[in-house]
Amino acid sequence: DAGVIQSPRHEVTEMGQEVTLRCKPISGHNSLFWYRQTMMRGLELLIYFNNNVPIDDSGMPEDRFSAKMPNASFSTLKIQPSEPRDSAVYFCASSPMSGLTYNEQFFGPGTRLTVL
C-alpha cells in the first residue's frame, strides 16, 4: 500500500483565495483525521470521520474551514477565504480503528500551506 496520500505537498496562495487540500486514506481504513501543525500551537486535531461521517469537528477553527468525506477513499479540507494565519502544515491520517481499544493512526506526508 502507498500509505496515506496528500496533495498538494506545497501550496502558496494569496489571502482571500480558496484552498482545497486533498487526502486519500489507506484502503480499508474506516477513520480519517485532519490535523494542523504550527510552531505556536503544535499539532492540533481539526476534525475526524468514522465511516465517512464527521464525528468530532470541535477543532475546526471557524466557519472558513470545512471538510468533507464523500466516500471511503477521499477527503477534502477547504479554507475559504484563506488568511495568513492559516499558514501551517496540514496532516491527514487514517486508522483501521479495529475495535475501540486500537487507534494506530497512519499519517500522510502533509501539505505545507503558505498564505501571503
Next chain:
Amino acid sequence: DAKTTQPPSMDCAEGRAANLPCNHSTISGNEYVYWYRQIHSQGPQYIIHGLKNNETNEMASLIITEDRKSSTLILPHATLRDTAVYYCSPYNAGGTSYGKLTFGQGTILTVHP
C-alpha cells in the same frame, strides 16, 4: 481527558537506552497511553500503546507505573535516526472523545554520536 506533561528536551548517546517520561496523573481507568514520534518534516509515526501492563514491540518498550500516573518510553539502543519529537497521548476508548488523540508539545530527543 487526561493531560500529559513531558520534558521539552532530552539528549542521549548513540547506542545507549533513551528513557522518555510522561506524566499523566489525571488519567482515568479506561484511558490508554499512546506514544508517537515525529521525525523532522514528516508526519507522526505510531510507536506503542498500553493500558496498565508493560508493553514491548520491535520499536520500543513502554513501562506504566502501577498507579498509571506516569509512563516511560524506552528505546533500548538509540540510533541517530531516533532523533525526533516524541509525544505521549491519552486515548479514551469509550468516552465521548472516542478516536481522539491529543498531542502536547512533546519531548525533543536528540541522539548524538
